[in-house]
Amino acid sequence: MHTSNVAPMTRAGDVAARMTAIADEVAGPAAADVDDRARFPTETIEALKAEGLLAALVPVEFGGGGASLEEVSQGLVSLGRRCASSAMVVAMHHIQVACLVRHGRSEALQNYLQELAGHQYLLASATTEVGTGGDVRSSVCALEVTDGHFRLEKQAPVISYADDSDAVLVTARRTADSPESDQVIVLCRPPGLELEQVGEWNALGFRGTCSTGFVLRATGDADEVFPESYADISTHTMLPMAHLMWSSVWLGIASDAVDLARRFVQREARRKPGTTPPAALRLAEVTVVHQQFVDMVQSSLARFAAAGTDADRLSSIGFGVGMNALKVSSSTLVVDIVRECMLICGLASYRLDTPFSLGRHLRDAMGASLMVNNDRIMANNAQMLLVLRGE
Numbered sequence: 070m071h072t073s074n075v076a077p078m079t080r081a082g083d084v085a086a087r088m089t090a091i092a093d094e095v096a097g098p099a100a101a102d103v104d105d106r107a108r109f110p111t112e113t114i115e116a117l118k119a120e121g122l123l124a125a126l127v128p129v130e131f132g133g134g135g136a137s138l139e140e141v142s143q144g145l146v147s148l149g150r151r152c153a154s155s156a157m158v159v160a161m162h163h164i165q166v167a168c169l170v171r172h173g174r175s176e177a178l179q180n181y182l183q184e185l186a187g188h189q190y191l192l193a194s195a196t197t198e199v200g201t202g203g204d205v206r207s208s209v210c211a212l213e214v215t216d217g218h219f220r221l222e223k224q225a226p227v228i229s230y231a232d233d234s235d236a237v238l239v240t241a242r243r244t245a246d247s248p249e250s251d252q253v254i255v256l257c258r259p260p261g262l263e264l265e266q267v268g269e270w271n272a273l274g275f276r277g278t279c280s281t282g283f284v285l286r287a288t289g290d291a292d293e294v295f296p297e298s299y300a301d302i303s304t305h306t307m308l309p310m311a312h313l314m315w316s317s318v319w320l321g322i323a324s325d326a327v328d329l330a331r332r333f334v335q336r337e338a339r340r341k342p343g344t345t346p347p348a349a350l351r352l353a354e355v356t357v358v359h360q361q362f363v364d365m366v367q368s369s370l371a372r373f374a375a376a377g378t379d380a381d382r383l384s385s386i387g388f389g390v391g392m393n394a395l396k397v398s399s400s401t402l403v404v405d406i407v408r409e410c411m412l413i414c415g416l417a418s419y420r421l422d423t424p425f426s427l428g429r430h431l432r433d434a435m436g437a438s439l440m441v442n443n444d445r446i447m448a449n450n451a452q453m454l455l456v457l458r459g460e
């Protein structure tokens with residue numbers, strides 16, 4: 070067992086409350102600077118580390134918090150309200166941690182999980198590749214395994230916060246002779262990890278995710294290759310986790326926009342007592358849509374929790390179509406809601422220098438449908454629906 074650098078997580082039950090406090094006290098005040106300078110949200114990640122929250126999803130017996138996905142999702146909503154970039158970094162980290170918890174069955178990976186909890190490591194991910202674009206279910210690069218060691222080189226056009234992470238989970242073809250879809254996932258970490266940066270990250274939104282391109286070169290112990298195929302890991306964990314965690318972040322953005330719109334309408338009402346501001350009806354309408362968003366995320370979390378580790382349920386077409394629907398719906402709703410809130414707040418939201426500004430919300434929201442393009446997800450669902458049987 071590795072020694073811990075941080076206070077152990079003895080209060081797993083209040084994970085959401087502690088993430089919310091960090092969102093309000095640390096992430097929110099730093100958000101404008103993170104966005105302006107497209108810089109990594111160091112203070113927020115350090116605050117989460119100090120509270121042991123990067124291991125919130127790691128089981129207690131491995132030194133983590135043993136928190137539920139619902140708690141982490143709630144914490145991500147709070148972070149998304151204050152700084153969507155910070156929230157997205159944390160969401161992406163937890164997706165990788167969940168893969169390690171549920172599929173890291175080799176001794177080396179289990180030891181690493183304990184190490185991660187003790188040292189509060191931050192995990193990044195490299196699935197996207199030059200040549201396959203957003204088609205994360207195929208790889209060009211391939212593992213070379215000799216004498217119990219692997220070697221890998223990947224042209225990765227986007228690895229968020231790679232320079233600030235402690236390790237990267239990377240997809241690759243199983244061998245140089247394997248077809249593009251026969252993929253594995255491997256833990257790549259120092260000292261066997263070399264990241265050569267290619268280009269800069271100067272994007273419209275999620276600027277603090279620092280999602281730069283890299284040539285990734287790695288060597289390591291062959292036991293750090295996940296024993297299961299990436300196809301299974303993706304279907305059972307990575308895809309549903311990604312859609313749930315991302316949706317939580319986007320719900321946070323939408324929730325803050327609705328809060329701002331409500332405060333704006335209430336201010337208008339106070340200015341003219343006895344009258345209902347014209348935008349109040351639009352606020353009522355957007356609140357209905359926001360409630361649908363909240364309920365959709367909660368019911369999807371419940372569906373994933375109910376499936377547990379039942380491979381048949383997790384692999385079923387109905388489950389896959391549902392999780393894809395969550396991603397497409399929530400990435401669309403976040404933009405719709407922010408746009409409606411802009412209509413409610415008017416020029417005050419369009420300007421960048423008022424308390425009702427929604428500029429950053431809108432820029433961040435626009436990234437949601439591109440993070441694995443909604444067209445690709447719909448094309449997937451279209452294929453699955455061809456063979457889905459009714460109840």
Ligand SMILES: Cc1cc2nc3c(=O)[nH]c(=O)nc-3n(C[C@H](O)[C@H](O)[C@H](O)COP(=O)(O)OP(=O)(O)OC[C@H]3O[C@@H](n4cnc5c(N)ncnc54)[C@H](O)[C@@H]3O)c2cc1C
Pocket residue numbers: 161193194195196197198201202203204227228229230274275278280436439440441442444445446448
């Ligand atoms: C903020 C942010 C952070 C990210 N972080 C990471 C990260 O840490 N690690 C990582 O690996 N990736 C990351 N990504 C990458 C992301 O998940 C997508 O895979 C990537 O953005 C897709 O790139 P693309 O739009 O150029 O490619 P594509 O998905 O190839 O899309 C390009 C165009 O091709 C169309 N298209 C092509 N083929 C099809 C098809 N078969 N069906 C339907 N449409 C198709 C799309 O509709 C679109 O118009 C991140 C992205 C963002 C926005």
